[in-house]
Amino acid sequence: MNNPATDNGLTPSGSVEELHDAVREHYDKLIDLYEQLWGEHIHHGYWDLDAPDVPRHQAQERTTRELTAFSRLPEGARVLDAGCGIGASALLLATEHGCRIDGITLSEEQVGRAQEKAAAAGVGESTRFRLMDAMATDYDDETFDAVWAMESCELMPDKKAFLAECQRVLKPGGTLAVATWCCRDDRLTPGEVRLLRKLYRDFAIAFVLPLDHYAKLCAELGFTDVETTDWTEHVRATWKLSADIVKPVVRDPRVVRDLIKAKGFNTFRFLNSVPLMKQAYDKNVMRYGVFRANKAG
Template sequence: MFISVRRAIADSSIKDCSRAIQAREGHRSVRKIFLKHESDSGSSSKGLFDVSITHRPEVVEYYDNTWLDYRAIWLNKKNLSMHFGYWDEGTESHSDSLLNMNRELAAFAGIQPGMRILDAGCGVGGSSLWLAENFDAVVVGITLSADQVRRAQRFAEERNLADRVTFQVADYCDTGLDSGAFDVVWAVESCCHAQDKAAFLAESYRMLRPGGRLAIADGFRGSRKPSMDNELLFQRLVNSWAADDLCAIAELVELAENAGFSDVGTRDISSNVYPSIQRLSFAATLWQPLGWMLAKLRIRPSVTYDNVVGAKLVGQAFRRHLLSYATVTARRP
């Protein structure tokens, strides 16, 4: 049903838009966390690619089918980043801005060398590898997409980081990983896909050691009471990117506190992200006619055109203050 709704939205949009751990020890630590549910189940083959993820197929469909789009216009082999960039006075390029977002969130969250980090919604491993390279972190990356896991593992091997970074298919609302296993749960533009944000926060809290920190960078809803036209635009945007809805920043803060977190801090960085938004919207405007034709002729899946629709609408949503972008950190007492 969700897919049909998104396709209906895309169809209506067509009309509208016509207008400090040693590497060896770190590897053993990662494998211990990674293999917990394998030993529990008595099978050594589960946990990497064979986990059945059936409750969010639209998220897997979206990322698996739009990989080439991300690869062509957004990320490169240096950053492997699928998120928006952070621009400041020293930023010289789009590629630099993507790495800047990692730096800003790491600084805000107080990442320290040698930490154990769960990258919740790791994509193809960009942030996971960056954390390992820059903080000597031991990282476990999880995603719903087996294709992303395969790519991320290959990238880790190419960078000689497979001894400190591993990836697996898992749901960040119910990971099956050890309680208290991580110093940081890192979530860059992944919390937005959670249908139950409270469940994501509760699972993050469980996996953190006392004193551990949650670090989020994501888009947030601007208002719960926009005009009908603005709400329609907002829903077209989030549905086009395989999300149901977004929290307002204050809503996420409340949910985090209800989950048991303390010292919840937020930083609105919308102005720093807006150049990245503009770049994406401009690219989508150029690509839209061809994207529509390729989807109409079934040369490419319709979800790829949904992605173009979302990329075009995100600029409008920002300018109308329907969408903001923020970093959020919280501590498990």
């Protein structure tokens, strides 16, 4: 239990096992709802600041393309997709860049859905999805040309252990590409910390870190060519759109009753917290960070 008097919001609020269980329950229960409300790419969209009217699904695909370009992901690379969700990024990397993807997730439901989508897209032979902890995989050392983590790092209870595992499975010279939810800095007010803790609980997040902390962790682990960038302004519109999506759901008593009966109260609490995420962005508490690094050759 975190002490409110000293809590800076940058630590997990449970054991690894408890946090992993929360992730499994969250995504196993919500897989159909996520896809119904947010579509295939269950992550932030990326908009040019002078083109805010681009459709959400198009902006979500662009986030994957922007991370591919930023990280200089090699064509035809063998990629570990750590926290693969239902496989949307993996399918795009396979179809547009000829990559061979191993996607891993804690959610059994996500594995099944990703396999279905890969088969339907005709990339079943170049993709594989498995149930696995990204902080402790069973892959041999130096297996992958790249490790890709699209909005999964925030779910990791031990960030350094996760990054160390990424380094272990990368080939010399291999690329680490990460897009993750971050917080503004490590000097948050008690009210800002309370807001983050609510979001951690309702979104099954372990905790978030400021972007510069990730750069320091990468350097400590011996990664080279570490680069970071902040995409907050490009992704901010995600949460206004998301709040608009869930508003009719949480305001309809019949829908809420049926949802709680089918999915449990935590699902309603999650949807009701979507506006809190917008609030966190509006208050400059939550940020969106991207970083890349190479394993020393």
